[in-house]
Amino acid sequence: MTPAPDKKQDRRPPYQHAADELRRDIKQGRFKPGEQMPPVRELQQRFGVANMTARSALNVLRDEGLIYTIHGRGSFVADVGEATGEFKIDYTPPAWYLANDNEAEAEEEAREGKPDAESTGPSLAELLTALRDEIRVLSAEHQELRREVEELKKAQQPPRS
Template identity: 80%
Template sequence: MSPAPEKKQDRRPPYQHAADELRRDIKQGRFKPGEQMPSVRELQERFGVANMTARSALNVLRDEGLIYTIHGRGSFVADIGEGAGDFAAGYTAPAWYLAKNGKGVDEAESGEVEPGDESAGSSLTELLTSLRDEIRTLSAEHQELRREVEDLKKAQQQGPRS
């Protein structure tokens, strides 16, 4: 009689587990576009992981374009636009990202791009990376401008100080 099959353990690193849970929170709307993500310290406590592990989880989400970081302020959920709800509900990490991080394309539910496919070329990857970085920068500037407008509105409502 053969022993009962053991439950297959997930061998992925802890930062990927944390990133998966945070990604799920974003998809389910627990974190809204523009909303600040928990701090690294809060993530450490929530997931019971080290500082660098929590940072790595945020880096995964940043690489996927789900969040952006403003130095000295924290990480925020990316504002995808009016269709953000539809985007978040059906979001799957890009095949190139999953292939790079050890998941198969099948796990991405997309058979269109093979992990070893070089046909797209590095120039496309460089272009996409450049565009992603530009979008992050613009999104951060947009959030900063929104804050400034709110501050100006508050100041205007308070009236001139004598």
């Protein structure tokens, strides 16, 4: 028998797959705050990837603030709040991760007869339009503030004789 094909192929690079797995391990507590992450060589073997691919996965987690690196010592899991279990840093997973992470939840809700997020919440196009409009408003406010600063600077300059 041939194995069943995946429902849909994920075209993301291998380093993102590795980063996803490591992120899940951190979120599920397999790696505790302050604990050292596995060495790059071990990650290479675990994920079947090249050295630079494993390093790129760690770079993604470092950029997200989930881990930090001490030169010559290795990478370590960032601290989380004791009471809440939330990361102390302002951690927001990337949108593509949230989309992939929520697919399983959406499938489960569909099986249970719950409405999916798309039918109850704003669409991506609506969110993008709202963000664009907000950026335009902020840009206009920024320009207005720059004009005010220039006027204040001119008012503070001594008159030329």
